[in-house]
Amino acid sequence: MLTASCCYTDRRRGQLAALSIAAVVIIVGVPLWWRTTETYRAWLPVNQINELANLQLQLSADVEVVFARGTVTPEQQKKVPTQVVISLCLFCSSPLEADLSLHTLSESPCGSLVVYVIPESSTLLPEDVDVYIGQRRTALLRIGAQMRVGRTLEQLLAHLEPRIKQVLQVMSFSHTDITAALSDRVRLSPGNKESIADSMRAFKSSPGYEITFSLLNPDPKSHRVHWDIEGAVQTYIQPLLTKLAPLANFSIDSQTLYYAMLGVNPRYDSSRSAYTLNSDSLAHVINPVEARLGSNAASSNPVLNFLLYVPDAHHSPLHIHDHKKQEVLSNAFHSPRWGGIMVYNVNGFYGPEAVFPVDININMAKVMGVFLAQLRLLLGVQSSAPPPGFLVAPCSSTGLADWELDRLMWSRTVENVATATTTITSLAQLLDQIGNIVINDNIAQQVSSAVTSLQLAVAELEAGNLGFALQYSKEAILASERAFFDPSLLHLLYFPDDQKFAIYIPLFLPMCVPILLSLLKIVSEARQKRRERQAKKD
């Protein structure tokens, strides 16, 4: 009897010891292990990122409509508010919501428009022109003939609205522009291949661009080519870039490359006694040249290359032929998102008796005319044909009208917002999926600042403050890219699970198995005891 009770207390003590060891392991050991091996993951604004993922963009542009004398009767004038602001929402569920509201503006800021309504009888515009688009942010609108008599104010406004909408589409943004800018996120409807080609041609939005002019002289033995690139850049390119300064930073340099060959051998066309480059072979021209161009060592901005190729004496003249086997007048072509190439024949400037090497001065006006047109295309300044009845003012000396800049800024802002949201949401997704990635505080900070800038940009777009919207969207892009490409994300990315187990098993297996076994034993004993007690009761 004595021995039995002794055994019982002994057993009881053993069970208690096992339980307390298990408790210590669970209360102290597991949290300790958890804390020492967890990867640091700073808090990210996941909810806000998810909100951004289904982005609702609302663009509004301020349009000021000024009625000239003779378009409104005095009694109407009393009813007409001094200014009419039409806000357009392109991205809402209904295609367009026009909203009239009151606003006072002294001058037209970035992104806004002023439409002057002029009487039908006005001789300001030529006969067949209804709308004249100026160089600034202004348009002249000729009021329709049917509006001359018996009109109420509502009728007048109803008559003006679609036309102002049309003006807005030309001068600010149209649906196709915005879908092109959003091409990363929105699936393009089939059928508008033209707009896809347009959107593929221009460079992606970036905070800065490097413009490099290269003079390719494959034959320095025969031609000593001189170009006054410094003066030409000052005269032709710099005004445009100064105008584009709010959009991005541009830096220009130039170089001369000798013995730089094209990738294809031009074919001799005896009927024209000239060498020809077919449009099919143009795709192969760039590659060997590109190896020589060199990338910019000092920045990581995209580079726009403009090459002026002076064919060697034995392959002159060289002409580019289009699909219809016709000579291309400018003798130049461009490659989407890369740059432009112009072939400049010099064989006409010296006779057969000339002594080599011949000094040749390049006519920079001709060259820069071509390069400027290509630069406009590559930067995305769209010159789509205006609708019938529209007359667009000729280009000013800067090569870019204010409204063209606005148009570019609209699409760039939208593109930036789209790119930054894509970057941020994919980063959030990635971090969510892979638990091993360390998220440092600075990354969290970049992500939150990108999210804040994005929200601000969207809000400013909604309010119609284009300048601020662009600024915020640029900041958003910078912050999101910095977060996405931070090297610290990669440190533990590829830490394989089998190695983890290989390290844990030697310690955890021998420690946990006895605890588990004794816990099982305690449970089974307790159950048995209960059963016995039940049996005793019965």
Place this chain on the structure above:
Amino acid sequence: FDTSAPETVDPSSVPQPKDDFQEELVIRPLHSGDIYASFQFRTVWETDFMRGNKVSHYRLFPKSLGQVISKFSVRELHISFTQGYWRTMQWGQPFQPSPPGAELWVWFQDSAECKVYAAGCVDGTWKELTNVLSGIFCASLNFIDSTNTVQPSASFKPLGIGNETDHRFLRYATLPREIVCTENLTPWKKLLPCGSKAGLAVLLKSEKLFHSSFHSQAVHIRPVCQDWQCKTTSWELRQTLNVVFDLHNSAQGKREWSLFKMFSRTLTEACPLASSSKIYIDITDNPQGEQFEVSPATPLLSQAVVLGDRRTFSVYDLTQQITFGTVRSLNLLIRWKSSEGDMLRPLLHAERYVAGYGLQTGEIHTLMYNNHPYRSFPVLLLDSVPWYLRLYIHTLTVTSKGKDNKPSYIHYQPSKDRLRPHLLEMLVQLPPNSVTEVTVQFERALLKWTEYTPDPNHGFYVGSSVISSLVPSIVAMDTNSTRERPLFSSFFPCKEESSYFVRVYTEPLLVNLPTPDFSMPYNVICLTCTVVAVGYGSLYNLLTRSFQIEEPSPGLAKRIANIIRKMRGVPPL
């Protein structure tokens, strides 16, 4: 075409270019029968990279390097890639010395933004610069970090104009392990205006250049004076390539060399952009043609003072059509007549080795030879030793001719583990005709297991020591730096007539560090865990098991009897 366009051929209206390109090749037959070829390409451009304007228009100067200079406000940049070790005692002094592996030293501009926090600002720029250069030259320069960068206080003075000598703006680093090959040569050739399409550069074919005893290519950028008064300054880009072809390896032991044999190419034209394009053949030891014979012969001779010696060269001017003769191709041939003759021993040379046994301590010995019969001269010794060799600086001894030779200047910067290397600079006077030995003991550190290289048993490299000196000259040196001279003799500026500047690199050291077995961490984890588990298990057993006395089990006979009784249905015993 509109004929009004001003494309007319009018030389008077052509602006005078502000840049100039020269190329030359020096061939020096060596006494051992080997041959030394040194290419020099120099582009001089009268411009100012430091001005604020962002537009830059390049003609002969490579754009990539120009952008580097202006972005990182570099005042001087010297970079060299070398495969093999220059054997001074067999080959004499090279025109441009360089240590095995990669060497980079840069003087930064004392720019406005870097004025206040000079050290940190320059360090950041240096890191970025090494990354950019490693991209340009396809080299592992990105492995340059604070653990192998030093700021020598005296050894590396600017070679161009400017008297800024605040060594906070200087960074010096070597990668003795760097292997130089075709991928470094191709970007180097791309920097030349004619590429490898014309001029001397057509000879630079990698399959021959890297089949040699020594190959070194370098880029030096510095501001230089345009004229004697130094009114205008310009930037000089000097690309040099030195190669030594081995007698037995490349010439099958025949003492006969030709351009074709060396480079598997001949020359047909000069680079049309070069203002001068010349080949020099060193015939100083061969005044009457008794040693070797050069064909085709040239009437042009030139004398130049180089490395303290007046030397005579045959000159081939590639800009003259007559040089190429009737076959329109130049294939220089050097044929030895006798294999006798002695080389003048170089006045200064140095060697280094590591002594000691075991894996705990060791000793670095540096030997510096002054072979001048009667003049003593001072030398600056620079040693940059990685932190994992912990130098015992109290054991530093300098002895010459058996006597203690006290250095007149010592600059020592101790290392910090994983942060910066040791830097030891001293000014030692070398007595005439003597050997000076510098020894210092060190202890080998244990590295963390991730700090070992992939092949740790190969050993760890310690960069060459650098010995810079003004060696007394036999002939008067030319101190006018702007006078027209062959390129190879105008690299180091010369301040006085009586001495010339020499830089000598010793061999890099290969030191074994105590190397663990790399499965060790896992073994340690397993062993520790097992020990812990055994201890824990017995403790656990003691704590949880209850012990009770058990009746001894019945014997075998009794058990069998019990089985039988069970079968019979009788109660067991």
